Amino acid sequence: MNEVHNTQKLISDVLSFLSKTPWEPYYKARLERLSYLSDMPCELAIAGKVKAGKSSFLNALLGIDLAMVGTTETTATINYFKYGHPEDPSKPVMVYWNDGREPEAQTKEFLDSLQGHSKDVLERAERIDHLEYLVPHPILKNITLIDTPGVGSVEDVHEQRTADYFNPQRVALRELHAKQSDTLTEGADAVVYISTPVPESSAQKFFGEYMPNISALNALGVMTQIDRENNAEPEVINRMVQTLVNSYRRELSTVVPVSAGVYHAVKKLQKQGTLEDLQKKVRQIPEDKFQKRFKDSITFLQKDGAYNTLFESCGLPYDTRISMVADMPWKVFYTIALALYYKTLNEAIEYLIDYSGMEKVNKILEKQFFSRSRAIRCSKIIKEVQEILVDLKNVALPELKSQNISRRDYLQVINNSEGYFDRNLLNSFRHFVEKNIPDLGKCDSYSNDIDMLLIKADELRESLAGKEKSSEGLHLLAKMSHLLRTKEEVEELEILFGKYPDKQMPTDRVYLINRQRIWNARLQRVQNNREFSRLLTLVYAMYGKLLNE
Amino acid sequence: MAKIGIDFGTTYSTVSYINNRTQEAVPIRFNGKEKIPTMLYFPEDGGRPFIGEAAYAKYEACQNAQTSEEADLVLSGIVTGLKRNMSRTERVAIPGMKSITYVEAISLFFKYIKQYAEKTCFEGEVVTDVCVTYPVSFDETPFKKEILKEAAQLAGFNVIKLLKEPVAAAMGYSGNRVIKNQGLLIYDFGGGTFDVAYVKFDHNGEYITLPPMGNSDCGGDNIDNALYEVWDKIVYNTRGRHISEYENEVFLPILKMDCMKQKEAMSLGIFQKHMLFLPPCASDILRLNPLTPNQWDDIVSPWIDKTIMLTKQMIAKVNAEKSNGLSIDKVILIGGSSRLPQVTEKLKEICPVAPIPVQDIDVAVANGAAIYANAGKIQAQICYCIHDGTKLRTDQQFCIYCGKPNFSYNYCFDDL
Numbered sequence: 003m004n005e006v007h008n009t010q011k012l013i014s015d016v017l018s019f020l021s022k023t024p025w026e027p028y029y030k031a032r033l034e035r036l037s038y039l040s041d042m043p044c045e046l047a048i049a050g051k052v053k054a055g056k057s058s059f060l061n062a063l064l065g066i067d068l069a070m071v072g073t074t075e076t077t078a079t080i081n082y083f084k085y086g087h088p089e090d091p092s093k094p095v096m097v098y099w100n101d102g103r104e105p106e107a108q109t110k111e112f113l114d115s116l117q118g119h120s121k122d123v124l125e126r127a128e129r130i131d132h133l134e135y136l137v138p139h140p141i142l143k144n145i146t147l148i149d150t151p152g153v154g155s156v157e158d159v160h161e162q163r164t165a166d167y168f169n170p171q172r173v174a175l176r177e178l179h180a181k182q183s184d185t186l187t188e189g190a191d192a193v194v195y196i197s198t199p200v201p202e203s204s205a206q207k208f209f210g211e212y213m214p215n216i217s218a219l220n221a222l223g224v225m226t227q228i229d230r231e232n233n234a235e236p237e238v239i240n241r242m243v244q245t246l247v248n249s250y251r252r253e254l255s256t257v258v259p260v261s262a263g264v265y266h267a268v269k270k271l272q273k274q275g276t277l278e279d280l281q282k283k284v285r286q287i288p289e290d291k292f293q294k295r296f297k298d299s300i301t302f303l304q305k306d307g308a309y310n311t312l313f314e315s316c317g318l319p320y321d322t323r324i325s326m327v328a329d330m331p332w333k334v335f336y337t338i339a340l341a342l343y344y345k346t347l348n349e350a351i352e353y354l355i356d357y358s359g360m361e362k363v364n365k366i367l368e369k370q371f372f373s374r375s376r377a378i379r380c381s382k383i384i385k386e387v388q389e390i391l392v393d394l395k396n397v398a399l400p401e402l403k404s405q406n407i408s409r410r411d412y413l414q415v416i417n418n419s420e421g422y423f424d425r426n427l428l429n430s431f432r433h434f435v436e437k438n439i440p441d442l443g444k445c446d447s448y449s450n451d452i453d454m455l456l457i458k459a460d461e462l463r464e465s466l467a468g469k470e471k472s473s474e475g476l477h478l479l480a481k482m483s484h485l486l487r488t489k490e491e492v493e494e495l496e497i498l499f500g501k502y503p504d505k506q507m508p509t510d511r512v513y514l515i516n517r518q519r520i521w522n523a524r525l526q527r528v529q530n531n532r533e534f535s536r537l538l539t540l541v542y543a544m545y546g547k548l549l550n551e
Numbered sequence: 552m553a554k555i556g557i558d559f560g561t562t563y564s565t566v567s568y569i570n571n572r573t574q575e576a577v578p579i580r581f582n583g584k585e586k587i588p589t590m591l592y593f594p595e596d597g598g599r600p601f602i603g604e605a606a607y608a609k610y611e612a613c614q615n616a617q618t619s620e621e622a623d624l625v626l627s628g629i630v631t632g633l634k635r636n637m638s639r640t641e642r643v644a645i646p647g648m649k650s651i652t653y654v655e656a657i658s659l660f661f662k663y664i665k666q667y668a669e670k671t672c673f674e675g676e677v678v679t680d681v682c683v684t685y686p687v688s689f690d691e692t693p694f695k696k697e698i699l700k701e702a703a704q705l706a707g708f709n710v711i712k713l714l715k716e717p718v719a720a721a722m723g724y725s726g727n728r729v730i731k732n733q734g735l736l737i738y739d740f741g742g743g744t745f746d747v748a749y750v751k752f753d754h755n756g757e758y759i760t761l762p763p764m765g766n767s768d769c770g771g772d773n774i775d776n777a778l779y780e781v782w783d784k785i786v787y788n789t790r791g792r793h794i795s796e797y798e799n800e801v802f803l804p805i806l807k808m809d810c811m812k813q814k815e816a817m818s819l820g821i822f823q824k825h826m827l828f829l830p831p832c833a834s835d836i837l838r839l840n841p842l843t844p845n846q847w848d849d850i851v852s853p854w855i856d857k858t859i860m861l862t863k864q865m866i867a868k869v870n871a872e873k874s875n876g877l878s879i880d881k882v883i884l885i886g887g888s889s890r891l892p893q894v895t896e897k898l899k900e901i902c903p904v905a906p907i908p909v910q911d912i913d914v915a916v917a918n919g920a921a922i923y924a925n926a927g928k929i930q931a932q933i934c935y936c937i938h939d940g941t942k943l944r945t946d947q948q949f950c951i952y953c954g955k956p957n958f959s960y961n962y963c964f965d966d967l
Binding site: 385388389393395397400401403404408446447450454456457460464485511512515518520522523526529530532534536539542543545547549550 | 628934
């Protein structure tokens with residue numbers, strides 16, 4: 003958030019300079035607006051298949067319990083979540099209509115009336131542009147959440163077989179949502195695309211019915227409910243992830259396997275302080291029995307029978323076992339128990355949090371997408387501030403200087419007229435001139451102040467330029483990777499522009515010098531392609547920067 | 552006292568000085584040519600760098616080498632794009648596993664100019680003063696102006712002045728340092744970039760500069776590339792191959808020599824047959840029929856139209872400020888590509904007054920810089936420390952209160 007703070011400080015410095023000059027009224031409103039714009043929250047759009055566990059994911063990611071907020075997954079509208087308090091707590095949702103009517107606050111019952119797929123519901127949903135929820139959750143101060151249920155909201159194979167699915171009104175609604183989602187995801191600072199795991203052979207099913215128009219610059223794929231997969235071995239999951247990453251290089255910056263359930267459960271147990279106790283209990287089962295018998299909920303939670311006797315003999319009666327599992331889904335409990343059994347408490351927690359992938363998603367969102375969006379936004383704002391300063395320097399200031407020279411001339415004329423005109427008259431002229439035209443000394447100090455502010459703006463922009471250049475580089479690279487000679491070259495440039503935050507460029511000077519020279523030669527050879535030249539110029543500049551460190 | 556003015560351009564630079572006898576600005580000829588390519592070549596063996604025309608010769612011809620690797624070796628030692636890409640935080644790799652800063656690279660260029668001028672124009676007398684011009688857009692990024700100043704200091708100049716290019720053009724055109732009561736629209740169509748600027752000199756000689764408009768990727772080079780594309784298509788249709796041996800690449804000797812020469816010929820209205828010697832080693836020779844004037848127009852028009860649109864916007868901006876006394880009294884053309892006859896034709900349609908082609912279209916800016924360099928002795932002036940506001944003079948290198956460097960220090964006060 004540093005860049006936002008620095009940008010606002012710069013703007014306030016410019017404003018305090020202007021307050022000493024006659025130019026303040028011309029620029030004050032504009033600068034204040036720029037300051038306001040620099041602190042806008044980043045937009046995070048969530049797209050994807052509805053039954054993929056979006057609510058649990060959002061809950062784990064942002065800590066917002068959507069069910070408590072009042073929306074339900076199957077609502078067929080686009081939902082915005084912004085920071086604030088609803089005026090009337092019984093009417094928590096603001097409805098924005100398609101026809102531009104005044105937005106109105108509505109009740110939970112209204113939301114309920116949007117459930118299902120009957121004709122009335124669809125008609126009503128069609129007339130709504132979006133719903134807005136004001137939630138006083140602090141994280142929304144920095145992130146505005148946009149929930150787009152439209153894309154692929156019907157991926158149920160059974161549904162596809164019913165005639166209703168092909169009902170023209172439903173088709174129209176699906177298409178409308180797809181289009182709305184496209185517009186939104188283009189403008190959002192980050193897009194998270196959610197899906198349940200798909201087998202390698204049907205990677206295209208990851209996106210459901212409509213292929214959204216997203217780009218790897220701001221889109222992240224999330225594969226949820228990895229704990230529920232029947233063959234949830236890490237290698238299988240990783241292979242799925244790799245296939246998706248390879249198939250969708252242009253659309254997704256990466257794919258992260260996630261288990262919101264595990265994350266949620268571990269955090270809850272941590273808060274309750276019962277993790278250690280759980281570990282003790284689980285470890286009461288001897289190892290051979292653990293490996294053979296502790297496999298599914300049927301055996302573990304058997305009330306009467308051979309298994310019940312088995313576990314009772316380990317010191318875990320039925321009631322204890324029920325309380326161990328509590329409200330966790332079986333697979334979640336299983337994963338946690340497994341980790342607690344074989345690892346130390348701290349190791350287990352670390353492993354489980356890592357497995358859940360939530361922190362990785364957070365890190366990618368913040369470090370890759372949001373910080374880049376913020377940097378670009380601040381850079382644009384600073385550029386406008388620079389334009390204002392240059393305007394002052396090249397237009398307003400010379401005019402003032404010219405007035406000054408005139409001032410000197412006027413006073414000269416007045417002085418020379420001593421004795422020819424009434425003294426009082428001359429004094430009032432002199433007074434008028436002196437009052438209304440500032441003297442030269444101030445002009446020089448204005449010039450210095452403007453220069454100083456320009457330097458500050460420049461330094462600030464330099465520090466952000468790296469992110470701007472990387473962003474442009476990645477964008478061009480996605481477009482023109484086919485013009486590069488080998489796959490290794492594509493990957494080298496991807497790492498150079500910071501696509502993978504864990505992979506860094508080598509710091510060996512000889513290597514960097516060599517690479518810059520090679521790319522320089524290539525740049526000379528491809529002059530006829532302006533965009534490609536621009537990409538290679540950025541590559542050259544990035545290496546130049548690395549050499550400077 | 553030997554003084555010169557340097558127009559540091561994206562693709563070409565020019566240098567002028569004031570002839571003592573005639574008191575007029577005269578461009579300096581480097582090996583017979585007024586324009587020096589803004590290019591450096593660092594040879595593989597780490598010897599002294601080639602600068603200007605010598606570097607360009609290497610660059611033009613390198614792809615006639617035996618192998619692609621040899622050509623790459625030469626190309627990797629070429630340093631161009633100094634003006635476009637200059638930065639404080641980036642370095643330039645050169646042979647010998649070394650890297651230099653942009654300040655150092657530009658200073659090598661300036662030093663070459665200085666030494667050449669001393670040898671040929673001033674009979675060995677040391678050049679002490681220089682005026683370097685910069686585009687108005689550098690006002691937004693003061694670090695670029697700093698880089699120019701530092702490079703000039705490193706090259707050995709004592710008195711360094713900076714001047715905006717359109718103002719220099721106005722001075723070079725009028726021959727005077729002080730211009731009064733003139734509103735000038737300056738159309739600068741150069742090798743790599745296009746800029747249109749408006750400068751208004753008022754009755755006191757003070758000038759205001761409106762925010763300039765321009766396109767950093769619109770110049771003579773783009774027209775060369777367009778012509779190359781046309782030829783490439785013809786070669787592909789008749790011979791089934793591209794001009795270059797490699798996919799998606801250009802063959803520099805044809806681009807830089809043939810395209811440019813044909814462009815200049817066609818600008819003069821000469822349309823004739825042309826022989827293309829295709830690589831490798833002229834293994835195939837193709838005779839091209841001359842283009843028709845219409846075809847040439849089609850190639851050139853998109854680029855000229857871009858410049859015309861920007862000029863229109865600039866004129867509209869000026870007209871919007873009519874109430875503030877802004878007007879266009881003269882329209883002057885500078886930059887090599889302004890020689891295209893279509894430029895004058897199209898400008899006549901949109902400008903309030905007919906454009907005046909400057910006699911020395913290539914060197915007007917350098918002339919203005921030379922005039923400015925020779926203008927009066929520099930006196931110490933009041934300035935303020937940018938860090939703590941202490942009142943200082945421009946001949947003090949460091950602030951007397953905080954000790955940090957004085958941003959407004961004028962290098963002319965350095966001791967030799």
